[in-house]
Every structure is written in C-alpha cells, then in structure tokens.
Amino acid sequence: SASSTADGVAVVGSGLIGRSWAMLFASGGFRVKLYDIEQQQVTGALDTIRKEMKLLEQSGALKGSLGAEEQLALISGCSDLREAVEGTVHIQECVPENLELKQQLFAQLDQIVDGNVVLSSSSSCLLPSKLFAGLVHVRQCLVAHPVNPPYHVPLVELVPHPETAPATMARTYALMRQIGQSPVRILKEVDGFALNRLQYALIGEAWRLVEARIVSPGDLDLVMSDGLGLRYAFIGPLETMHLNAEGMLSYCDRYREGMKRVLKTFGPIPEFSGAVAEKVHQAMCVKVPDDPEHLSARREWRDGCLMRLAKLKGQVQPP
Ligand code: NAI
Structure with missing residues (x-):
C-alpha cells in the first residue's frame, strides 16, 4: 500500500501546531508518526485531525491529491519517542516555546x-x-517556523544554525514545497526572523499612532485590512515600490526623501501596557468580545477567509 512505501515523518508535540504539520505532511503523501509526552494529547490530535479533514474534504479545501480517509490512514499516534523517529526522513519538533x-x-x-x-x-x-x-548532529538541524494557521497560511521561515549543512536547508526547502507550503530562506539567524520583525515594526507604529491619538484603534486596523493588506496578499512591499513608479530605481528617486523624512519621525518602543493597552482592548472588544466563544467564532471566520483567499491565490498565479 501507499502507506508502507511512503517516506516517514515524525511530529514531536501534538498541540495546535503539531496537528497542523501532521495534516500537511499527510496531504503530501508522507507517513506521519505523532508523538507527545501526554498520551491524551495524541488521542485528541488524531480525533481533531479526523474531524478537520472531513470538513475540509466536504468544503473542497482538503490539500493534496489523496482523499481524507487515505490521508488519515497515513497518520498514527506513538507513545515512544525512539519508535516515533525510527526510519523517518524529517522530525518536526512542536513542543512549547x-x-x-x-x-x-x-x-x-x-x-x-x-x-x-x-x-x-x-x-x-x-x-x-x-x-x-553542542549537538553532534547540528549539521542536520534548522528552524522551520510556520505561521498560524499553517494549513491556510503557507509561509515557512527556514533558519539555519551557523553550522547547518546547505543540504539540510535544501532538503527542507524541497520538502516544504512538496507539501504545498511556501518556504523562505533566512540566510543567517536574527532575533524575530523576518516575519516577526516586519510584524513588530507594524505593531509598534500602530501602537504609537493610537497612543498619540492620531487614529482610533478600529480605524488603524482598517488601514491594513481595507488598504495595505489587500495588495500584500499578492505582492510584497518591495514589489509594491517597483510597481508604484517606473520600476524600483524610479520609486527610490521619487520617494526616497519623503520616506526618510517620515521614518525619522518614528517614536520610541511602546510599553504595550497601562492606559493605552486598556483603550485598545476596549476597542477590540466592541467588535470581538474576549470570551472564548466570540474569540473562537472570529478565528473560524478568519480561517474561512484565509481558505478562500488561498483558493483565489491559486487561481490568479501569473504566467
Ligand atoms: P501547544 O501547547 O498547543 O502544544 C505543545 C505540545 O507539546 C503539547 O501537546 C504538550 O503536551 C507537548 N509536549 C510538551 N513537552 C513535550 C515533550 N518533552 N515531548 C513531546 N511533547 C511535549 O503549543 P503550540 O502552539 O502547538 O506551539 C508549539 C511550537 O510551535 C512552539 O515552539 C511555538 O512557538 C511554535 N509556533 C506556534 C504558533 C502558534 O501560533 N501557536 C505559530 C508558529 C510556531
């Protein structure tokens, strides 16, 4: 059968992220061993994965070329670490941070x-x-940082240790492509990698604008969700520059002084606490009250949106 010949992958830690990785690897036809120190976490994971895959199949959003039952047959739980990693080509660690x-x-x-x-x-x-x-096998080690929810957001940041072998990066890059994810190479490690550095730059300036009462919290979010965010789902900030003038060099000529002038006015690192935090919290709770029911309903809506966006992105790939 397919499952006995497929390459094997081990997922160590069966929480939120481990479950997503298991589904992604199975969608790519890999045999997946799910391990956790808590046996009921594995049981819970297998249960959630079954339900989710069925739902995804019903809505036509299941990844890969195999059906849900075939993919489920590739995933098994394991209560022994040694047994879980035996004969695998890739081990994805997903224990707490x-x-x-x-x-x-x-x-x-x-x-x-x-x-x-x-x-x-x-x-x-x-x-x-x-x-x-200090690991003996450091050449085989790297970080592969996914974005939540990984099943609907394909980016994975690959970050090497200074001694990571180029072949380790190359193999992981290929594996990520094989399971439909979108890997990027971080060429040398830096705190926050690339995604969180960009995200924190945005969060920092968002906070300063709200703190200075220049814009309300609700309107701040609209600047992204009805403005910048629409193009960022398809082109990044650098390509935006390239397209918004007669190419990148033309953009730099036209806007360099303005960009530098505005960048010089950015304030210090916010505290993210106290009265401003209270104010932003109140504003967020108007739209999404912070009880578990409202939060999870909103997350489900978000995931549904991301799923439809992924479908659209698949349809609009340029030639
Ligand atoms: P989680 O708390 O949902 O799951 C962690 C799992 O690891 C639990 O099932 C726990 O029982 C298990 N565990 C604890 N010690 C273990 C051990 N020694 N051996 C095996 N299993 C063990 O955490 P989550 O959210 O899945 O995060 C896992 C990793 O993924 C973290 O490093 C986190 O930073 C990273 N990550 C999380 C994202 C998120 O949005 N939640 C996004 C991207 C990365």
Whole structure:
C-alpha cells in the first residue's frame, strides 16, 4: 500500500501546531508518526485531525491529491519517542516555546538519530544557535517556523544554525514545497526572523499612532485590512515600490526623501501596557468580545477567509 512505501515523518508535540504539520505532511503523501509526552494529547490530535479533514474534504479545501480517509490512514499516534523517529526522513519538533525544554528534547534526539534525518524546530522566536548548541548532529538541524494557521497560511521561515549543512536547508526547502507550503530562506539567524520583525515594526507604529491619538484603534486596523493588506496578499512591499513608479530605481528617486523624512519621525518602543493597552482592548472588544466563544467564532471566520483567499491565490498565479 501507499502507506508502507511512503517516506516517514515524525511530529514531536501534538498541540495546535503539531496537528497542523501532521495534516500537511499527510496531504503530501508522507507517513506521519505523532508523538507527545501526554498520551491524551495524541488521542485528541488524531480525533481533531479526523474531524478537520472531513470538513475540509466536504468544503473542497482538503490539500493534496489523496482523499481524507487515505490521508488519515497515513497518520498514527506513538507513545515512544525512539519508535516515533525510527526510519523517518524529517522530525518536526512542536513542543512549547521554552528553550530548556527544547534543548533537552534535541539532546535526546541527538542520541537516537542517524546522520540522515533532518531535525527541524517549529520555534517562533528561539534562535538556532541556542536551540542546537553542542549537538553532534547540528549539521542536520534548522528552524522551520510556520505561521498560524499553517494549513491556510503557507509561509515557512527556514533558519539555519551557523553550522547547518546547505543540504539540510535544501532538503527542507524541497520538502516544504512538496507539501504545498511556501518556504523562505533566512540566510543567517536574527532575533524575530523576518516575519516577526516586519510584524513588530507594524505593531509598534500602530501602537504609537493610537497612543498619540492620531487614529482610533478600529480605524488603524482598517488601514491594513481595507488598504495595505489587500495588495500584500499578492505582492510584497518591495514589489509594491517597483510597481508604484517606473520600476524600483524610479520609486527610490521619487520617494526616497519623503520616506526618510517620515521614518525619522518614528517614536520610541511602546510599553504595550497601562492606559493605552486598556483603550485598545476596549476597542477590540466592541467588535470581538474576549470570551472564548466570540474569540473562537472570529478565528473560524478568519480561517474561512484565509481558505478562500488561498483558493483565489491559486487561481490568479501569473504566467
Ligand atoms: P501547544 O501547547 O498547543 O502544544 C505543545 C505540545 O507539546 C503539547 O501537546 C504538550 O503536551 C507537548 N509536549 C510538551 N513537552 C513535550 C515533550 N518533552 N515531548 C513531546 N511533547 C511535549 O503549543 P503550540 O502552539 O502547538 O506551539 C508549539 C511550537 O510551535 C512552539 O515552539 C511555538 O512557538 C511554535 N509556533 C506556534 C504558533 C502558534 O501560533 N501557536 C505559530 C508558529 C510556531
């Protein structure tokens, strides 16, 4: 059968992100072993994955060329780490964002694995130089940082340790493409990688504009969701520059002085606390009250939007 010949992947940690990775790898036809220190997390994961895949199939949004049942047959739970990683080509670590915990786990994996498997961490903000320090298999290690929700947002940031082998980056890049994700190479590690550095630049200026009472919190979000965000789903900030003049150099000639003038007026790092935090919180709660029901209903709506956007993006790829 397909499942006995397919390459194997291990997902270590069966929470929110581990579940998404399991579904993505199965969509690409990989055999997936799901492991967790909490057995009920694995059971819960298998249960949620089954429900989600059925829903995705019904709505025509299931990824990959296999049906939901075929993909589900590729995923199995495992309560022994050694057994979970045995014979796999890729191990995706998805345990909580805690440096000591992840270091312990990678030290454990370092003793089990051979020289072929890739050891990949989902960490959002821990640096590879910290995560993989001193490992024998450091050449096989990297961070592959997904974006929530990974099933609907394809970007994955690949971040190497200074000693990561180029082949490890290349193999992981190819694997991500194979499961329909969109990998980018971060050429050397930096705090926040690329996505969070851009995100925090935006959040920082959003906060300063609200704090200075230049714009209300609701209108601030509209600047993105009804303005910049629409084009950013298709072209990035650099291509935007290129298209908004007669090419990039023309844009720089025209707007360089204006950009530099405005950039000089950016304020200091906000505290993200106190009265301003209260004010922003109140404003957000008008639209989405912060009880679990309203929050999860809004997240479901967001995921539905992202799913439809992904479909649209698939239809509008340029020649
Ligand atoms: P989570 O809390 O939902 O899941 C973590 C799982 O790891 C739990 O099931 C827990 O039982 C298990 N676990 C704890 N210690 C373990 C061990 N020693 N061995 C095996 N399993 C263990 O966390 P979540 O949100 O899935 O995050 C996982 C990683 O993904 C973190 O590094 C996080 O920074 C990263 N990430 C999270 C995103 C998010 O939006 N939640 C987005 C991108 C990355």
